[in-house]
Amino acid sequence: xxxxxxxxxxxxxxxxxFKNWQFSKSKKxxxxxxxxxxxxxxxxESAVCFVCGKELDGWEEEDDPWVEHKKHAPQCxxxxxxKKETDYTVKEFVILIxxxxxxxEEKVHMDDVMKFRELMYSMRDKLQKNCRS
Numbered sequence: 001x002x003x004x005x006x007x008x009x010x011x012x013x014x015x016x017x018f019k020n021w022q023f024s025k026s027k028k029x030x031x032x033x034x035x036x037x038x039x040x041x042x043x044x045e046s047a048v049c050f051v052c053g054k055e056l057d058g059w060e061e062e063d064d065p066w067v068e069h070k071k072h073a074p075q076c077x078x079x080x081x082x083k084k085e086t087d088y089t090v091k092e093f094v095i096l097i098x099x100x101x102x103x104x105e106e107k108v109h110m111d112d113v114m115k116f117r118e119l120m121y122s123m124r125d126k127l128q129k130n131c132r133s
Contacts (some may be wrong), residue, residue, distance in 0.1 A: 001114060003104060005050045009097070009129065011036060011085045013040070014041075017041040021041055022041070023046065027064060037068075037069050042055065051099055052079075056068060056072055066082065081096075
């Protein structure tokens, strides 16, 4: 993810990300329902959950964003709570923030692991090449 998920903590910010969404307001998979289900737009056909980071693409106009989110990311705290933003308690909101932080930390860690792995493979290849010479 290139975006900071905290940029999409509130539904209004997620909704604004859908300016080029492919489906009209009259469709089941409209921008408001996408934002309510925790998604922000990353392309005309793709969206990411601000909490769990699950990216889904290939949306169809009759897809229900909540149903799809639950089907593909049942572990997501946002899906489990399934409340309107205005109905969150302070405690629930803090839990969401903590989850976003944890998920971003894990992603950064995995990015570092992948970079380290690439570096190690590169060094191994150079060593093998030097040993053969």
